[in-house]
Amino acid sequence: MTVTIYDVAREAGVSMATVSRVVNNNPNVKPQTRKKVFEAIERLGYRPNAVARGLASKKTTTVGVVIPDISNAIFAEVARGIEDIANMYHYNIILCNADKRKDKEIRVVNTLLEKQVDGLLFMGGTVTEEHLQAFKSANVPIVLCATTDEHGSMPSVDIDHESAAFDAVSALTGAGHRRIAMISGTLQDPSNGYARFQGYRRALEAAGIPYDESLVRVGNYRYESGVEAMKYFLELDERPTAVFAATDEMAIGAIHYIQDFGLRVPEDVSVISVDNTRMASMVRPQLSSVAQPMYDIGAVSMRLLTKLMKKEQVDQLRVILPHELITRQSVAAAR
Template sequence: MVNPPTIKDVAKAAGVSVATVSRVLHNLAGYSDKTKQKVLAAVEELGYQPNAIARGLVNKRTQTIGVLFPDVSSSFSSDLLRGIEDVANDKGFSVIVCNTAEDGKRTMKYLQVLREKQVDGIVFTSEFLKEEYYEAIKAMGVPVVLVSTQSQKHVIPFVKVDDRQAAYQATDYLIQKGHRQIAMIGGTKTDKIAGIPRLEGYRQALEDNGIGFAESRVAYGDFALDSGRRAMEKLLAEAPPFTAVFAASDEMAIGAMGLALERGIRVPEDISVIGYDDLSIARMIFPPLTTIHQPLTEMGRLASDMLISLIEGAGQVSSRIVSHRLVERQTVRNWP
């Protein structure tokens, strides 16, 4: 069996030292353009593949990043991950994905796994950054970027939309369509990152339009499809009459629509529904879901780019509030 070419073979073929080859491969200074072209030509001719472990010994990096998701099976997570992986792969990094489960049941376990894997950085998504998580990441000594969440205690770069403003826009849209009796399917009741801000946006839009807020018209889920069904069932059984529903996630909106259909309630003829996220499934269902678009794949790209900049010591990065927009489809109608 033929042994794969080594860096020494490249150096010999190019007529330079091993140190020069290493400098060229790591984009360091100290050689002419002619020398660089000779080295790259030798690399291509020999089919030399730099060894990731050897690179790690030189730059003390493993070229891996860890990503923590509360639910890797959700469309929300897959859209974010697409963006994260796009940038990571372009920049020579591998991605380790961890499913922390609802309420962060396995977060500490996976932070320990990522520490053992010696990842170079972490993307932390969609969950409140508890103090124990922060301390564990701090002890690892690696940078972290937050996505669709932020820390109110620590200065950590984040990428997210303005959840309160986006929820306000969704509710105000229903009001401008003539709806006054508007229910809400909220996220986790104690969630300070998305659940509470989206409820506040809904409530503020009602109040600014002279509509009283009624706690009885709010039911809570966990952003997943089944919880939307349960919340809609509760609203139909217990809430005062309503003509429209704002759901704090597309999956909950779709779950609510499914339950309504089973009860013979037509969308949008009988009840209008607006969601939040603009997942691909929002375009596929019938009728297509009117929703708030947050650019999840672009958010993933931004987060990955920010993290790798921190890993490579390219300087400070700034947090980003990205733009949302309302996407009109077919689940909201003028009322009456």
């Protein structure tokens, strides 16, 4: 049978109110009484009912986290930052995978809210009006993590994706490349897709290079779409001398296809990307990439959420963290 607070009180010879105070770390309990209650809890194997405590306090000390792709290493790093700060502030995490599907994202958000989470971290793609309606109906704080909404109306933590892409492509133009292709994410995605595409165009313009629509292919952030895009580029009458990929995974797909085609990276085609996941240093040649501070994005997002949940003063609701260009062996001077 389930051990109850009444059983612990009877075993310890104290009131149920005293057991409750001990379980909830109330300081107004004598050390000797506290010891007696803990000994009774250990003997009986009592576990406090978190649901019942949540109903009484109107807090569950639980945070819901919506993650777009649990198999993607970059989101695992964000989740680690979230969890470390959550543990520091004694919050539990419910992690839900949404498969980058809008309908599932909204369903998961509503499910987490029904679970009475104290707050929500959303790591999705495009934040649509439907998302915003679901967020507005919540009576708990919500922070966008590694993404932003188009109008900047939600608290968020991210990098400047346009500037990150600009820096990556500028490294190529600085090496003398003029015919630069891009493997983009979906342009409906405001950060990884559209913002990085805008950064690509801005870097071309800054270098006096006209935009060529035939040098842009839209991928799905995955390795296979990098392979497919590179196959298209190498079949052009005038091949690009450099490629900017919106993610490391697509960039690695591009590198492998270039090599399978019989060309060399970076001697024949230079490749650069954004993200700087662990894969960037595992591929050969090692991939130059713009590093996102993914752990920090998760940690800062969770800290911002704790402040909102505790109604502490928040000086900045939209946080932009710095990025850094990591130069490795996949970029060479244009011939």
